[in-house]
Amino acid sequence: MLSYRQGMLYADDVSVEALASKFGTPLYIYSEKQLLNNYRSFESVFASVPHMVCYAVKANSNGAVLKTLAAAGAGADITSGGELFRVLKAGFPARKIVYAGIGKTEAEIEYALRENIFMFNIESLEELELMNRTAARLKKRARIAFRINPHVDPHTHHYITTGKSGVKFGIPYADALKVYKRAAGLSNIDVAGIHSHIGSQITAAGPFKLAARRIAEIVRRLSKAGITLSHVDLGGGLGIRYSKETPPTPAQLRDAVLPEFPFFKGTFVFEPGRYIVGNAGILVAGVIYRKTAGGRNFLIVDAGMNDLIRPTLYEAYHEIAAVSGTSRKKIKADVVGPICETGDFLGKNRLLPRLAQGERLAVQCAGAYGFAMSSQYNSRLRAAEVMVSGASHRLIRRREKYTDLELS
Ligand SMILES: *Cc1c(COP(=O)(O)O)cnc(C)c1O
Numbered sequence: 001m002l003s004y005r006q007g008m009l010y011a012d013d014v015s016v017e018a019l020a021s022k023f024g025t026p027l028y029i030y031s032e033k034q035l036l037n038n039y040r041s042f043e044s045v046f047a048s049v050p051h052m053v054c055y056a057v058k059a060n061s062n063g064a065v066l067k068t069l070a071a072a073g074a075g076a077d078i079t080s081g082g083e084l085f086r087v088l089k090a091g092f093p094a095r096k097i098v099y100a101g102i103g104k105t106e107a108e109i110e111y112a113l114r115e116n117i118f119m120f121n122i123e124s125l126e127e128l129e130l131m132n133r134t135a136a137r138l139k140k141r142a143r144i145a146f147r148i149n150p151h152v153d154p155h156t157h158h159y160i161t162t163g164k165s166g167v168k169f170g171i172p173y174a175d176a177l178k179v180y181k182r183a184a185g186l187s188n189i190d191v192a193g194i195h196s197h198i199g200s201q202i203t204a205a206g207p208f209k210l211a212a213r214r215i216a217e218i219v220r221r222l223s224k225a226g227i228t229l230s231h232v233d234l235g236g237g238l239g240i241r242y243s244k245e246t247p248p249t250p251a252q253l254r255d256a257v258l259p260e261f262p263f264f265k266g267t268f269v270f271e272p273g274r275y276i277v278g279n280a281g282i283l284v285a286g287v288i289y290r291k292t293a294g295g296r297n298f299l300i301v302d303a304g305m306n307d308l309i310r311p312t313l314y315e316a317y318h319e320i321a322a323v324s325g326t327s328r329k330k331i332k333a334d335v336v337g338p339i340c341e342t343g344d345f346l347g348k349n350r351l352l353p354r355l356a357q358g359e360r361l362a363v364q365c366a367g368a369y370g371f372a373m374s375s376q377y378n379s380r381l382r383a384a385e386v387m388v389s390g391a392s393h394r395l396i397r398r399r400e401k402y403t404d405l406e407l408s
Contacts, residue, residue, distance in 0.1 A: 009362055014393050019386055023384045026285050026303035028383055030065065031387075038276045039069055043073075051267060052075050056271045062396055074276075078097060080108065081107065084111060097115075098195075110138065125182065128183055131189065132187065136187060143192040146194060148196055148215060150210070150211040154207040157201065161199045163197065163207075193269070194219060195235065197237060202237045203246065205252050208234070215232065232264060233269035234270055236272045236273050238275040239274070280367045281370060283308050285346070288301060298333060301346065304337020304344050306376065318346065320346065322359070326353055329354055332352075371385060376404075
């Protein structure tokens with residue numbers, strides 16, 4: 001989505017500087033074109049099999065992002081009643097919604113049953129029992145899959161590893177047959193599928209293949225036991241290139257997993273989040289002050305860990321580009337936010353042109369888990385968000401105001 005024209009940074013055909021001047025900073029900018037390209041390039045590679053691509057809403061739940069993807073035909077993977085509310089408003093049909101999460105409350109289950117969502121991905125026997133009771137009370141049937149933990153190490157950051165043994169997610173592999181047999185005997189449960197999601201920002205095909213193999217083994221065993229599944233949901237987690245990673249392409253992901261299921265005639269479900277929105281968004285920040293301390297140069301900018309927490313939380317790397325001034329001499333600097341935490345940084349030791357106060361820089365690949373994880377920490381106002389579409393743009397969430405910090 002980014003390019004330089006005469007030394008100025010552009011998001012598609014719109015000047016980043018012009019947007020920052022108009023809307024202020026910190027500012028999230030998304031590219032509609034990149035968003036749709038990402039969705040289509042993922043969806044299209046599975047054309048040879050029945051499939052559903054359910055966008056993992058938690059990566060970015062901005063209304064315009066959701067509406068764009070819903071209109072393109074995507075389904076949604078949700079993790080809360082609030083996400084269900086938002087995706088229904090955005091126009092995702094209930095029959096394309098899958099619901100994950102280890103802690104669904106009875107109220108959330110009831111809401112989703114009333115809306116007739118497609119499938120619940122269940123993570124414990126107690127959740128199964130509550131689902132059955134709630135469905136019976138509402139005179140409904142719940143379509144379910146079990147999230148099975150295949151005990152595969154995805155070699156990603158330990159905070160975003162979900163498919164190893166000893167994490168809170170999923171049903172242990174060894175218990176799979178037992179839980180399916182229990183579900184098959186419940187009056188208001190329809191056993192539809194199996195689900196696995198092993199982690200996020202996975203940059204090799206191997207872990208996906210291994211997980212698929214282990215899931216396929218269960219599908220076979222279930223079939224022998226008389227339980228036939230209609231859906232295999234292989235989750236999300238496909239990594240993107242933040243710096244030097246070389247993640248598999250969607251086609252390479254497909255070629256890793258589909259051959260593990262030669263016997264399966266049902267529908268495959270995928271839940272990409274980061275892949276769809278990650279590189280379709282940037283965070284623009286303005287330089288407030290510059291200083292030198294302990295031999296290091298600091299650029300103190302107006303975006304902090306409350307706007308983008310990934311560097312702080314996962315020591316994640318995001319490329320940072322100057323919005324202008326690219327022909328100037330470069331210096332190494334730490335790009336830090338205004339928040340009272342030493343961990344409040346966007347990038348360390350970055351080679352950047354000498355920027356003046358008020359000039360701007362763009363943190364790249366900030367579309368996923370950026371605004372979605374932002375907060376009002378330090379009573380800061382959350383950033384505005386803009387969608388660029390070719391040469392036009394629109395404000396898709398206004399910047400918060402002090403009245404959004406009202407005491408009650
Ligand atoms: C977070 C999550 C996803 C999306 O993960 P990405 O790494 O953003 O693709 C998909 N499925 C489930 C169950 C998740 O928790």
